[in-house]
Amino acid sequence: MSKPLILVTNDDGITAPGLKALVEVASQLGKVIVIAPDSPQSGMGHAITVNNPIRIDKSKVFGNIEAYTCSGTPVDCVKVGIFQLLKQKPDLIVSGINHGSNAATNVIYSGTMSAAVEGSMENIPSLGFSLDDFSHEADFIPAQHFAGILIKQALDSDFPDRICLNVNVPKLPLSELKGIKVCRQAMAFWEDRFDEREDPLGKKYYWLTGKFKDQEEADDTDMAALKNGYVSVVPVQFDMTAHHAINKINKWEL
């Protein structure tokens, strides 16, 4: 039996330790091709490059593993992988391991997760992994352990059509992690703030900052799972229709 073909990408860029950690896991379970942004693309959401050309370059950063950098976004990386480099669909797409959580509504802002969502739009089983630790020196060993379990299951099991998985791992040593919980996306939101500064010419500029606040007390959410020491797995789909609101809008005078 030939090895499954696994496309690996991320949003922190080709040099991120989290990508290396994911390549290590994926290459034990399949034939890996890496296509990662040539620069950090955090917070790029589902952006694609339409007003600029895209550059693709071969990279030797993973030794014998076939790897490319892409000048575009994480979603561009997936499109480039499928339609330009492979000219076929891989058996699996994995994205990450992101430096920082992508739980709750962060799925929408996340380049890591948008790459996985793009995979699901092509009906390719896709998983996005994130570790709740922004540090460059983060310990990815616990996240690697669970990534291995989930990638193996995704390859061996019946993967639901046109979905992907949003996997978040708390910042805990492996011995303290309680296992995996399948959950729903929490209703948690950023309370944004703009940090106002002055440049050397006296002109103002702003940094986006803020606090992430969970609005729920339910225990079936990804935020609750993480808080309780579990790895959270949220199946993610891309039908944005608010089906429950169709009747209400139909009552408007239109």
Add this chain to the structure above:
Amino acid sequence: MSKPLILVTNDDGITAPGLKALVEVASQLGKVIVIAPDSPQSGMGHAITVNNPIRIDKSKVFGNIEAYTCSGTPVDCVKVGIFQLLKQKPDLIVSGINHGSNAATNVIYSGTMSAAVEGSMENIPSLGFSLDDFSHEADFIPAQHFAGILIKQALDSDFPDRICLNVNVPKLPLSELKGIKVCRQAMAFWEDRFDEREDPLGKKYYWLTGKFKDQEEADDTDMAALKNGYVSVVPVQFDMTAHHAINKINKWEL
């Protein structure tokens, strides 16, 4: 009664004729503040600016109407509007009128719609408008007519919690438009292709291109409504959870 406060943004940038068309409509129905990108931001999806500072500048492009440019994405514009410029929530957010359709799965790639989704995350009634015509010289009068009807209803009616509306207008004269249809997002996808070219130094670069293909024959989708000469209105929500898949993933050996 004081006029409702309406924040107007877009993704084609402050100089786009579609923005001017929307400002004209909105300023007849409320007090308008415009915050638009200082450059085109098509295809930016739900991207936010996290690795760079943001610049905000006052603009006189709309005469007496308060207007600002923002160096960031459409979602940044909404955040800047709420948390920096207004320091309060507006009564309504409108985004567009986009030059080009954002029907079906394009909602996910669209900066126009992501600005509206960001508004819905702040629980502000939000509407994104798009005209199925990429031309700079597009005729926005039919879209303005329907934008007026929908903005009025959004202000006067009970707007469902934490949703926004994805409004798409076919490229037809007003007399040929059959009315408004409330629908669901069609399962339609891009068949991507990368156009390979060579720069003057002989190095390859690529343009993302492709064809958009509807995969459905149902008549309750936005694609069907547009094809039949209706303005499509899809209520949009941001819970990406694939609730139907939770049981299936729970059966995996995790």
